[in-house]
Amino acid sequence: MIQQIKAAAKAVIPEAQREQLKRAAQKARLFGLRYQCPFCHSRLKALEPFGYDFPVLREKQVIGGGYREEAQCPICLSLDRERLLYLYLREKTDFFSGKKKVLHVAPEEALRPVIESCPDIDYLTADICEGRAMVQMDITRIDYPDRTFDVVICNHVLEHIPDDAKAMSELFRVMKPGGWGILQVPISLSLQETFEDFSVTAPGDREKVFGQSDHVRIYGADYTDRLQKAGFEVERIQWEDDPVFAPGKNRFGLLPNEPIFQVKKAVT
Template identity: 45%
Template sequence: MSLITRIKNKIKLQAHSGNNYYCPYCGYASKDLEVVGHDLPVLIEKEVVGGGRRAAGCYQCHSRDRERLLYAFIIEELNLPQNKNIHILHIAPEPKLSNVLLKQNFDEYICGDLFTPGYTYPAHVQNMNVLELPFENHHFDLVICNHVLEHIPEDIKAMKELQRVLKPKGKAILQVPISKNTMETVEDFTISDPQKREELFGQFDHVRIYGQDYTQRLESAGFLVNRINITDTYKRLGVNPEEDIFYCEKPALSV
């Protein structure tokens, strides 16, 4: 980073410093949030929570609202750092959250993603396909899969795989962008053109926009679904007040 860039960053951070918001990843406190995302017509039309242009970024480390919401839920609400004797699978891990979880010394913390050409993955991330997870049944206590399923044509198959590797009564956090005003999920697998996908689904590599039937899709994969909202408690983290957490559970085995 050049001297000029460092000076510009320092001036920016000083200009936006304040006490309205706080980033749990880097500790920066600010009076406002950085504007991120894109103003695509389909995201506006369908009122997609978790997408679109919005004030949601940290000026210092550039964490976004959905990353900080996961921090609030996993670290503060679930209080996972107090329970080290668990096995966690984190699909397409967010670097900042993953670094926090790596430091907790859980019995097992596995990160996996489907490696793509030209993308550099951290050393702790394994190459794996969520449609064919290389783990035995009933292995993990917790699965984290944040904004992944909207990229996968066979999303129900992926959900079933995540459910399969969970222990009975194991939990999964399964977040996706979701339309507030659309009941049925919109998808069309005949569309492969990146520009057309961006136009219809809000991003060049998305294959759908989930509707309010997302809960039913999760249930069809065998999950018990708890849809909860904790944002009132964590307003200072700059989370999206409209983003619910889909906290799913694998049913206990029948006796």
């Protein structure tokens, strides 16, 4: 009987509307007061797990890379770190007001359409893999002039790049004086010094040593020093210190202890 009703509904309801109904039913099933997704505005009783569960990530207390029980919105699939980035841009910066030219490297799936919908933002998305963004870009050799972008967003990319100093200096070069950026990486809370070993190249070995098959290092507390060497002024921000992120109950399902690395290029 249920199958017959489903078949009849399929015959008379257009596909777009069927998708809307499916989404509404899913939202109703997952409804709860524990979490609120800033992207799709769903109120949710739980989030979905996400991330890799390699022992090294636990041993070195790596934030932003390991397995998290409650990380992904089941409705729009946004991740904890993406929700933090969006909330930070929306609540703590002027990102969404005024004209600006933005470079977004390896754009996050939930954030990208939000930025695309802003008429004042001249938006360029880039990715090392062809077809994933508006342009293909190796950020160690950026094919744009000096002082091009007001804002650069480049998250969870630098840990993949052997010559990260070159990538950082390229991002600095294409940023306008007075410009700023968000440069997130998975970061160890236990390491003072970044751990890297370029003799480890096999994907399986990198999983064991760095916690992901295509990572080349685990950043430590000296990540800020590396950014400063490239010329940036760096601010390390903890979201738990600011009521705007609802830290008491972690209403937005953010990743505990995840720092935000905001960089600036001084006006000279």
